[in-house]
Amino acid sequence: MITAFFYRALGAKLYWVVGLLLAAAILIPASNLLLPVGHTLRVPNYAVALMGKYLTYAMLALALDLVWGYVGILSLGHGAFFALGGYAMGMYLMRQIGSRGVYGNPDLPDFMVFLNWQELPWYWWGFDNFWFAMMMVMVVPGLLAFAFGWFAFRSRVTGVYLSIITQAMTFALMLAFFRNDMGFGGNNGLTDFREILGFSVQAPATRAGLFAATCVALAVSFVVCSAITKSKLGKIMISVRDAESRTRFIGYRPEYVKLFAFVVSAIIAGIAGALYVPQVGIINPGEFAPANSIEVVVWTAIGGRGTLVGPIIGAILVNYAKTWFTAAYPELWLFALGGLFVAVTLFLPKGIVGTIGDYFAGRRERKLVEASDTPPPDLPVMRPQNAESYRGETRPQPAE
Amino acid sequence: MLYVAPLWPAGHLSRKGGDHSFLCRIRTITVLAKRTACLISPLAGEMAGRPEGGAKERSPMSLFAGLLAFILLALAILPAHAQSVEDLVRQLPDGSFSDRGRVVQALAATGDARIAPLLESLAAGDLNVIEETGRIVTTSGRGDTVTATDALTGEEIGEVASAGVERIRVNNSLRRAVRTAVGQLTLMSPDAGTRMSAARAMFQAANPDNVELLDEAIAQEENPAVLQIMQEARAVAILRSDAEPAAFAEAVDVIVARGDRQALGILQAALSSADADVTPTIDAGISAIQRHLQLLDVGQNVWYGISLGAVLLLAAIGLAITFGVMGVINMAHGEMVMLGAYTTFVVQNMIRASFPELFAWSLAFALPAAFLVTGLIGIAIERGVIRWLYGRPLETLLATWGLSLIIQQAVRTTFGASNREVSNPFWMSGTFDFYGIAITWNRFWIVIFALVVFAGLLFVLKRTSLGLQMRAVTQNRRMASSMGIRTPWVDAMTFGLGSGIAGLAGVALSQIDNVSPNLGQGYIIDSFMVVVFGGVGNLWGTLVGAMTLGVLNKFLEPYAGAVLAKIFILVFIILFIQKRPRGLFALKGRAVDA
Amino acid sequence: MRGMRRTLIAGIAASLLVSAAGSAAAQDEGPIKVGVLHSLSGTMAISETTLKDVMLMLIEEQNKKGGLLGRQLEPVVIDIASDWPLAAEKAREMYEVNGVDAVFGCWTSVCRKSVLPVFEELNGLLFYPVQYEGEESQRNVFYTGASPNQQAIPAVDYLMNEEGVERWVLAGTDYVYPQTTNKILEAYLQDAGVAPEDIMINYTPFGHSDWQTIVSEIKAFGSSGKKTAVVSTINGDANVPFYRELGNQGVDAADIPVVAFSVGEEELAGLDTSPLVGHLAAWNYFMSVDTPENAEFIETWHAFIGSEERVTNDPMEAHYIGFNMWVGAVEKAGTTDADAVIDAIVGVEVPNLTGGTAVMLPNHHITKPVLIGEIQDDGQFDVVWETEDLVPGDAWSDFLPESAVLEADWTAPINCGNYNTQTQTCGGAQAAAN
Structure with a gap:
């Protein structure tokens, strides 16, 4: 019965995505660890780390889609939440190095030692503890999103203005984290990690475990996002996206709806960042760069915003293309990426998933119309892909 | 080595009235020669050093006495002198830089008229030594053989193999020695500009030994600006000597009157060696200068702020059209700026290759070229991409971001990844002084240029039919269309105009920044901040926004440092937008309330 | 619809797997x-x-x-x-x-x-x-x-001995190389008897392009009467606007020389160097070396x-x-x-x-070898000084207290990158022993 409820409420799509992710969480690590090196079905270490990274990006794109695709907030600063989560994890990993740093100082990370820091700054306290760090992974981006959203949404900063100030936020954070005086390692960031929860970060088993954890985290985020968007709140979110003023006139408080989505999204982005860091082995202020956040927007757009599967596919596809191009045709990589952005915005305005969805929805409708004149009984309640509603975002309304 | 002692009394052979270059040169030489002579031949020094009794007005007698002294002196030391100049010049390539610095001092002390040009070419790195003969020459031409000219005598030596010629190396300390030496030698040059730089050199290297020389020069100087520097140089020299308190106090006054940072440093140094009764004067002078400098600092910061604001304005004003007026989030705006800078590079290269005489005015050719190139590219972008995206502003962001990547990489492939050299024309180099505020010419012209562009744009928008149509289309596209305005054409023109102005900004920025494929990236975020802060769709807002952010940044920078200042500005903008969600000068009316 | 989506997802996953599996054997x-x-x-x-x-x-x-x-x-x-x-x-x-x-x-x-x-x-x-x-x-x-002892320290020695510099501006981009180099230089200069108030340290962000304030601060710092020099660890991109501002504000190399560790022939290629003649760079190679x-x-x-x-x-x-x-x-x-x-x-x-x-x-x-070169008007460097012998690179600076005791030796029997000469142990074992 509960299954049936979920099935009705969340749709079959959910099962596919979650099932696939969980299967990947089991099969890929198993193939990597159990099969002998050289076996055709074995996933090499390199690919495990790479796919783990893609999945964290997918999670970040999913988080962005929750606010952009469903509430119409185009955040050009989501990289900041990702990076903050990453830094929280990085700080935990730094503390795990303990006295095994090059200077053998048990109290201070190496970069503080050679810049003559005498004691650990207060904001590093507590990061020795894994659970505290994991809490911070969610609390820090969540708090920033709350503070930022609280002011911005109540002041009714919308559209382009909001996008630009989110960009200002991530840019300011980037400059701040570049400063060595901040105590986050400056430009070099945090690196040279040894252990996570007592397991060596370089061991294949740890990598496989991190990969599985990422799959699970993505699956959970997907379920959460689905649940939110399919709930009553989700409908209000969509109405805020499509007609904020009207929603307000009906009596809803769009600012709280936006704030909720923004904070949830920031927390998911933070968790993605935390999973990203041990898999790539470094976190540095470059992650805050505005260009990175714009790239996330592009993944989402390419995959199809307003669909939860879209951003996941977009993130994986674009990053896979990046991996392939930078190795195969390094000189052509930017041409290809740039061309892809232009082509997708021009020819696939709803992204890959949106376009495919439209195609099938259209075909099914035609079939149904052919079959009978009665309206289809089980059409999806919401069709966020609706073309007109998209264009409403910040379109200047004709002055009557 | 020789040491030039201050044996020569002041006031000798000075005169008022029309200066005569020949006499002047003679006199310079005489003074210096006599001072040298004091060391080389005490007898000659005594003879030549006979006091003249402060002959102020020109009299046949004094002229005669001077000439006589000169001749006597020349006779006394000529052989030694001639030999020593030749010998000393030959020593120029040898030894360490400090040894050679002493050779330069000795050369200056000879007072030979040929020394100043020789030393100047030494400092410029133009002197060479022919390895075989040890002769010091200047060379011209390129290739395997070069034409050599004796540096001292100007005698043509003819072709020599360039492999056998070695350049005489100079470093900063040697250049300093040369500067001081040339200063001593040219302090009484007929040309006021030369005397000015000589006086400046004497000020930089003020030395008690030079007091009489300066007195000499001061007595016959007529140009008030040069005179002032000379007096200041003399004052510094006195402050560094153990002069009597009266002279010391007088010198303090001169330096206090100068009133700049260097004066402050000099006074602070003098404080240690001053008598107790002069100390209060110096203290008062120091605090007066400090007050003055604080005031100047404010003025200087305002100027720095305005010039930063002008750069921001230039970078943002094209965006104010494409983003502000058309609503296109044009992430390729920075690349238009970059293309403008590269156009400047190409134009300069073409001019350098074909019409080198026009090079100083290359920017005048680059401006229309850059406007056309970027304007046409802008129109192409509008026709090819943007026009499909009207009404979807956030999607224009993605498409233009893609375009910016393509343009960047295309430039990198065409011109290479490294910086390209765009040179400053002479009228954009150097500094001028505006009531104590140092203003660099390039920043000055950029401020002027930014304001001209702003005024021009305002004119186009308010006074031309294109501007009228642009505003009409922005306000109500459908209505404008039904009134017979060709909206697609207006769109293309507007985007072309915005891009063309970005190209103009590129020409200006090529004068202060790197011309590299990354040029645009550095300005795009700042540009958006300026437009959003000022208020989208309002040109005056862009002007006020740019200037406010520029001045604010420059006032924060000395206290917070460059990084923190920038962070504060960003936080300030974020907070400001909360207060005024549509920027400083928000457009009013229903049209904007999406 | 579902069928299509399944195929799509499966296809993507499969292509990832296949491409990733193509790892080359030795x-x-x-x-x-x-x-x-x-x-x-x-x-x-x-x-x-x-x-x-x-x-x-x-x-x-x-x-x-x-x-x-x-x-x-x-x-x-x-x-x-x-x-x-x-x-x-x-x-x-x-x-x-x-x-x-x-x-x-x-x-x-x-x-x-x-x-x-x-x-x-x-x-x-x-x-x-x-x-x-x-x-x-x-x-x-x-x-x-x-490493710093092959570039920074000889350059400072040159300025101190040949140019008689007494007052120092350490200007750099805010990242780890300038920070560490400046820490080392600060310690080195203070050992050499330079008073702390004669050292000014300034950091700027990457790609800094507006140098007006900083150049005027340098001028002000250099006008005290003591010979002043700037040691620049400013990173690549920011150098062109920095040198342009120096040239325009009339900072003459004969008065305030700037010695740079990150400016080479490639960086000067984007610059008209005639106002910069005499400013210095310390490197181990110059294109002009004959x-x-x-x-x-x-x-x-x-x-x-x-x-x-x-x-x-x-x-x-x-x-x-x-x-x-x-x-x-x-x-x-x-x-x-x-x-x-x-x-x-x-x-x-x-x-x-x-x-x-x-x-x-x-x-x-x-x-x-360590070479000090002066910028020439053709964008090349003219070597004005060089070390007599080759300088061995030092992994751990002697001028930072924590690293003075460390040394690296990757040959037997030490085989360690951070060998502590006091405790005679490798790496962080020092702390572990406590």
Whole structure:
């Protein structure tokens, strides 16, 4: 019965995505660890780390889609939440190095030692503890999103203005984290990690475990996002996206709806960042760069915003293309990426998933119309892909 | 080595009235020669050093006495002198830089008229030594053989193999020695500009030994600006000597009157060696200068702020059209700026290759070229991409971001990844002084240029039919269309105009920044901040926004440092937008309330 | 619809798996692969593209000579796009997918730091060609650029002794190399008797373009009557506007000389240098150095790149030395196996381009001459001073208290990158013993 409820409420799509992710969480690590090196079905270490990274990006794109695709907030600063989560994890990993740093100082990370820091700054306290760090992974981006959203949404900063100030936020954070005086390692960031929860970060088993954890985290985020968007709140979110003023006139408080989505999204982005860091082995202020956040927007757009599967596919596809191009045709990589952005915005305005969805929805409708004149009984309640509603975002309304 | 002692009394052979270059040169030489002579031949020094009794007005007698002294002196030391100049010049390539610095001092002390040009070419790195003969020459031409000219005598030596010629190396300390030496030698040059730089050199290297020389020069100087520097140089020299308190106090006054940072440093140094009764004067002078400098600092910061604001304005004003007026989030705006800078590079290269005489005015050719190139590219972008995206502003962001990547990489492939050299024309180099505020010419012209562009744009928008149509289309596209305005054409023109102005900004920025494929990236975020802060769709807002952010940044920078200042500005903008969600000068009316 | 979606997702997953599974097994025959790991796009492309080209040239030249161990060399070029986590990923890809035997790459410290764990884990070889802050010695990395004692300290000595400088501005971009170098210099200057108020330290962000305030601060600091010099660790891109502002505000090299550690021929290529004549740079190589080796190198470079305009610079020489050392070590070991090469390479001597020899030291740094050059109006440097002997690179600075006791030695019996000479233990064991 509960299954049936979920099935009705969340749709079959959910099962596919979650099932696939969980299967990947089991099969890929198993193939990597159990099969002998050289076996055709074995996933090499390199690919495990790479796919783990893609999945964290997918999670970040999913988080962005929750606010952009469903509430119409185009955040050009989501990289900041990702990076903050990453830094929280990085700080935990730094503390795990303990006295095994090059200077053998048990109290201070190496970069503080050679810049003559005498004691650990207060904001590093507590990061020795894994659970505290994991809490911070969610609390820090969540708090920033709350503070930022609280002011911005109540002041009714919308559209382009909001996008630009989110960009200002991530840019300011980037400059701040570049400063060595901040105590986050400056430009070099945090690196040279040894252990996570007592397991060596370089061991294949740890990598496989991190990969599985990422799959699970993505699956959970997907379920959460689905649940939110399919709930009553989700409908209000969509109405805020499509007609904020009207929603307000009906009596809803769009600012709280936006704030909720923004904070949830920031927390998911933070968790993605935390999973990203041990898999790539470094976190540095470059992650805050505005260009990175714009790239996330592009993944989402390419995959199809307003669909939860879209951003996941977009993130994986674009990053896979990046991996392939930078190795195969390094000189052509930017041409290809740039061309892809232009082509997708021009020819696939709803992204890959949106376009495919439209195609099938259209075909099914035609079939149904052919079959009978009665309206289809089980059409999806919401069709966020609706073309007109998209264009409403910040379109200047004709002055009557 | 020789040491030039201050044996020569002041006031000798000075005169008022029309200066005569020949006499002047003679006199310079005489003074210096006599001072040298004091060391080389005490007898000659005594003879030549006979006091003249402060002959102020020109009299046949004094002229005669001077000439006589000169001749006597020349006779006394000529052989030694001639030999020593030749010998000393030959020593120029040898030894360490400090040894050679002493050779330069000795050369200056000879007072030979040929020394100043020789030393100047030494400092410029133009002197060479022919390895075989040890002769010091200047060379011209390129290739395997070069034409050599004796540096001292100007005698043509003819072709020599360039492999056998070695350049005489100079470093900063040697250049300093040369500067001081040339200063001593040219302090009484007929040309006021030369005397000015000589006086400046004497000020930089003020030395008690030079007091009489300066007195000499001061007595016959007529140009008030040069005179002032000379007096200041003399004052510094006195402050560094153990002069009597009266002279010391007088010198303090001169330096206090100068009133700049260097004066402050000099006074602070003098404080240690001053008598107790002069100390209060110096203290008062120091605090007066400090007050003055604080005031100047404010003025200087305002100027720095305005010039930063002008750069921001230039970078943002094209965006104010494409983003502000058309609503296109044009992430390729920075690349238009970059293309403008590269156009400047190409134009300069073409001019350098074909019409080198026009090079100083290359920017005048680059401006229309850059406007056309970027304007046409802008129109192409509008026709090819943007026009499909009207009404979807956030999607224009993605498409233009893609375009910016393509343009960047295309430039990198065409011109290479490294910086390209765009040179400053002479009228954009150097500094001028505006009531104590140092203003660099390039920043000055950029401020002027930014304001001209702003005024021009305002004119186009308010006074031309294109501007009228642009505003009409922005306000109500459908209505404008039904009134017979060709909206697609207006769109293309507007985007072309915005891009063309970005190209103009590129020409200006090529004068202060790197011309590299990354040029645009550095300005795009700042540009958006300026437009959003000022208020989208309002040109005056862009002007006020740019200037406010520029001045604010420059006032924060000395206290917070460059990084923190920038962070504060960003936080300030974020907070400001909360207060005024549509920027400083928000457009009013229903049209904007999406 | 569902069917289609399933196929799509399955297809993507499968293509990922297949492509990822294509990792190359170790190949003993066929060409020896050499990885070139530089940024060809993004902010660092400006400096690193040239290094990629020089590596391709060196590999081509080596192949003309008959390759290495009778096998041809094959370059594997991957763009890391100035994205440092990507650099780590690409380094791994080079080893696991392309099967390279050695990697030449990175420019920034953060790039090196980011790929370091990968080289450690996969037991690879990285030749790092840029001057850096020191405080590191890793078994799998060879530092062919200068450490601070091969650049910063001799330059300061020169200014103190030859120019009589008493007052110092340490200006840098805010990242780890300037921070560490300035810490070392500050300690060194104070040891030499410079008062703390005669040292001004200033940091600016990357790509800083408005230098008006800072240049006027430098002028103000330099007007106290004491001879002042600026030690600049300002990073690449920010230098052009910095020098332009210096020139325009009339800061004459004869009054306030600027000695730079990150400005070479390549950076000056974007600049009219006539107002800058006399400002200094400290490097281990200048294009203007007059030796037969250098003339040949420049000629080969011009022929390879197809332009007489292109300059050469210090990191290019570092790659030249590093590549020849690797070739020498592989020949000595008779194999490209990393452990054998690491053992063989210590002590390998190759000629550098300035007429001396570079020796790989046990701490994986090399010996270098230190040259001080003055900027000329043609964009070249004129050497005004050089060290008499080659200076061995020092991994751990003697002027930082924590690192003074450390030393690196990758030969038996120590075999340690951070050996504590006081406790005679390797690494963090000191603390563990307490």
